[in-house]
Amino acid sequence: MNYQQDNWMDWLAVAEFQYNDKKHVVTGRTLFELNFGKHSWKGDLIVQTEIPQVEEFLIRIQKSWE
Numbered sequence: 001m002n003y004q005q006d007n008w009m010d011w012l013a014v015a016e017f018q019y020n021d022k023k024h025v026v027t028g029r030t031l032f033e034l035n036f037g038k039h040s041w042k043g044d045l046i047v048q049t050e051i052p053q054v055e056e057f058l059i060r061i062q063k064s065w066e
Contacts, residue, residue: 017040019031
């Protein structure tokens with residue numbers, strides 16, 4: 001959303017997808033799974049960053065877990 005909140009229509013499809021992709025409390029399944037019998041394909045979910053600050057942050061978090 002921008003400051004004027006006049007571009008909400010651009011984000012409506014994303015909000016609908018997000019809603020349909022969450023597990024329902026009662027059924028324990030997503031709406032995609034109930035309607036189509038399978039989960040929606042989201043493509044490659046591996047995120048690679050080229051931002052050094054993020055990489056350093058992730059390394060520090062991993063070290064703290066160890």
